[in-house]
Amino acid sequence: MKEISVNDFGGEVKFTKYIADNETICARLLRSIGSTMSDYKVVPEEHTVGSKRVDLIVRDENDNTVQVIESQDANGWLDPVHASKIAWYCYDKGCNDGVLITEDCTEHMKKFIQWYNEYTPLNIFLLSPTIIRDSNKDVDIFFTTILRPTDWAHKLIRPNTRQTGSSQLSERELQKAADVREVYDQNRDIFSTCTTTYCAQHNVNNTGISVNFGFQTGGYKITLRHSKHFGNAVFEESVRNLYEESTFQQQYADPGIGVIEGLDEAIEFFNQVCNQINDGLIRVDDETDE
Numbered sequence: 001m002k003e004i005s006v007n008d009f010g011g012e013v014k015f016t017k018y019i020a021d022n023e024t025i026c027a028r029l030l031r032s033i034g035s036t037m038s039d040y041k042v043v044p045e046e047h048t049v050g051s052k053r054v055d056l057i058v059r060d061e062n063d064n065t066v067q068v069i070e071s072q073d074a075n076g077w078l079d080p081v082h083a084s085k086i087a088w089y090c091y092d093k094g095c096n097d098g099v100l101i102t103e104d105c106t107e108h109m110k111k112f113i114q115w116y117n118e119y120t121p122l123n124i125f126l127l128s129p130t131i132i133r134d135s136n137k138d139v140d141i142f143f144t145t146i147l148r149p150t151d152w153a154h155k156l157i158r159p160n161t162r163q164t165g166s167s168q169l170s171e172r173e174l175q176k177a178a179d180v181r182e183v184y185d186q187n188r189d190i191f192s193t194c195t196t197t198y199c200a201q202h203n204v205n206n207t208g209i210s211v212n213f214g215f216q217t218g219g220y221k222i223t224l225r226h227s228k229h230f231g232n233a234v235f236e237e238s239v240r241n242l243y244e245e246s247t248f249q250q251q252y253a254d255p256g257i258g259v260i261e262g263l264d265e266a267i268e269f270f271n272q273v274c275n276q277i278n279d280g281l282i283r284v285d286d287e288t289d290e
Contacts, residue, residue: 001134006103007074009131009139013045016055016071016101018139020044025141029069030058032143033099033125037066046193047202048092049210052085057093065093065195071101078102078109078126090122094177094195099125101143110147123149176215183213183263190271201270204277211273213266220266222273224282 009015019025019042026042039061046054056069068089072082078100086098100113105126116122126147132140176197184194191199191213198214214221260266276282 001132004131004133004139005074005076006071006129006131007076008133012055012071012073015129015131016069017044019141020056022141028141029099029127029143032127032145033067034148035067037061040066042069046093047210048089049200049202049212051203051208051210052088052092054089054093063194065095067097067099068093068095069099069101072103076103078105080109080112083109083112086124087116087120087122092195093193094197096121097123097149099127101127101129103128105146113147117147117149125149180215183267187267190267190274201274204274207277209277209282211270211277213270219261220263222260222266222270224273 006012006015009018019029021044029042030037030040035058037058037060041059041063043057043059044055046057048054054068055071057065058067058069060066068086070082070086070089072078082100082102086100090096090098105128110126113124113126116124124147125145127143128146130142130144132142134140180197180199181194184191184199187199190201192202193200198212200210200212202210204211209224212221212223214223260269273282
């Protein structure tokens, strides 16, 4: 038996995919962060708005995202990029709990994660993996918890900042989240993601284009995003043509679409957008730099 690194394993993507495909390792990972869920699903490579890739997400029995998990790349040591984007992933997926898997971490980076845990609503774990490969090339993975979140009672969130120190959503936010969830539950065949504020179909037909379905005063807002959309004339012209051909748009803003009043009309238009992406009518010039 031999202990190997994430780099030896084949890199971060292969490593996290292996975790998602192994029920025993998934259960071991969740136990290491104190999770007692018995009915859950670990999903690899979930995309965000802007088509960034979350290594792993954990969904509960109601298909709510309850944790996002990010692994440091083959470099091994936790760097500022990975330490920071866990917050974006939590925001994008509508949850407060995150896990960073890293082979090692400086004291300075630990203090940064501790700052997240003390001064924001986020609850971030740091885990160190031990990867064992035997003589038959079979691999097993174990996790050591090197940092745990701060209890809510000990959080130091300032009351005069944007964060209130309360993990509870307001009544208005709760109602909006319930409305979003109802639309998602009734249209799971067209949405791949649901947060507390919007539904979406990410990376439609592997084009990198995401279509978001949001709630806005006066109706429902459809927006299109791609990591290369800024300054990408091909993409912006495709979206503009789609807008001009529609009959029920109220407003338009490159590279998004505007507000649609009726729910049925909005769902119909969302489907139309996805179909046009599938048919290559909305596309991105892949040679445009990000």
